[in-house]
Amino acid sequence: MTERSATETDSAARAGGAVTEPPPSGAGEIPVETRGQATLRFVRTQKLGTAAGLFVVLLILLAAFAAVVAPFDPTEQNRNALLAAPGVGHWLGTDDLGRDLLSRIIHGARISLYVGTVTVVVSLSLGVLVGLVAGYIGGAVDGALQALIDAILSIPPIVLALFVASLLGPSISNVIVALTIVTAPRFARVARGEMQRVKSEDYIEAAVVLGASRARVMLRHGLPNMVPALTVVASLGFGNVIIAEAALSFLGIGPPPPQPSWGLMLSQGMMYFELAPWIVIFPGVAISLAVLSFNLFGDALRDFLDPKLVR
């Protein structure tokens, strides 16, 4: 939903609420839910989703202010506290090089969220573009684009991401490229389906009769009407991207050390699992919680936006 439509809804609702004017065709005023009321309803009906959403916000804040929040420099080594157990000083303990785990996890959130955000934004843009064209124009264009999407989706995502990332070399931007190739087709599918749904509505025909170009129909009528569906898949996709980034890092194809990526911490900590299990447990918990919260939030959003789905 765009900023513009949000303000318009609000002002429209205010006008409707404050001014009493006789409706011309004799029908009563139809009550309208403002954005604030909708948010309240979400909080009331989707308790788990709200908690997950709050955790996502917390994660974003931690990542944004990592330098302020983290007690130590994530790459600073302390030879006096190698593999220190969790306790005062190092709340989550230290790793084999004496680096503070809490600080590394907080800075690791930065990498996960950065990769997640860029991948989702780029995938969404590409996927929506392809989906709009395939869904609206249809025919041979749709057939060709669908074949391409099916071809990409037929390869197991982690294998494809592994292939691309190893081809390009280990770096954050290459991880993003690899994950985008895996993610964009999924978004394209949703966008295509939504465009096909919207296309059957009379208002699309009305726009065509008014002389609207294909691009105008797709961007002005198609896109805004698929925002709810896209919000849900983007939120769910975010969780998938985080776990995929962790997997690539775990396999050594992510951002190179000493960057504190969660997946890399997991793989490097494995050697010391018996001596210092916290090295592995805490990054693992971080990955699980982050993915879980994105998925729960996405699920809640889907249930909230689709009233037909009774839980």
Next chain:
Amino acid sequence: MIPETAPVESPHDAEPPSGQPLLRVNGLTKHFPVRGGMLRPLAGTVRAVDDVSFEVRGGETLALVGESGCGKSTTGRLVLGLLRPTGGTVRYSGRDVTRMRGAELREHRRRMQIVFQDPFSSLDPRLNVGGIVGEGLAIHRMGTPSERRGRIAELLTLVGLSPRDAGRFPHQFSGGQRQRIGIARALATSPEFLVCDEPVSALDVSIQAQIINLLRDLQHERGLGYLFISHDLNLVRHIADRVCVMYLGEIVESAPTEDLFRDPRHPYTRALLAAVPRLDAHSRPPERVGLTGELPSPANPPEGCRFRPRCPRAVPESATARPALTEVAPGHTVAACPCFN
């Protein structure tokens, strides 16, 4: 051909030259291919519209009536250039709409508009009313943004809404109000011709009259030509100047409204009129003509007279030749089936 007029026209500028018809449809035909699968690419054709001809003058209402699936709506979409016809021509002010492509067609579109049946599907829920009504102005770059706002306010007032409604969204309005918004949108670019595709059949009866009166008032003010698609004969009698009765993709009878209701010739028209409930105690009840059977599939229409399998008076000769349209009275043509001659 298209006059580059000032963007905001006064209502009377839209008056078309009387005399020659605004819209002349000739031999219009639309066959939809039925795909049978990969190995049989063409399983058959649905003859949705078959050799249909009619004319609409400025300020005139031509009603297209018939059962569901008889091709009324397809005809409306062909006239608007939303579908490409298999054959025939649609001449609008002398120019063939079916030959227009791309930018020329888009430019032409502002001159003919549509009012839809379903007021819930016909308005984009994500646009406010100003955006919906002003879309045609934006597409054709008519006027400056402030002129457009003025024009939107003018249009909303014209259809009985308030200019303040421009900032509200479709879901805040009732069905009848939504239909008014749809009419305002259709009028934005000052068209001379409207296709009204069952514009009131989704509305409550009390609201129907309001919308019909609005359409009539607009016609009187602006000299609009209407192609009025409907299955409601009482309504058609009230609003139409001429009526074309369609059956299975063909026009079986066409006459001035009063003639048609007074003196229906075709058995199908008679059956339709007999089915109309009436409250008038003084008029003689019409000859009861019951219709039996289902509408045959337009993919496989009957030979000869298409109405024959359901016709109460069918004679063997009906099966041989397709009845030709014959003028039986001035302006009154009928598909002259042997059964009633």
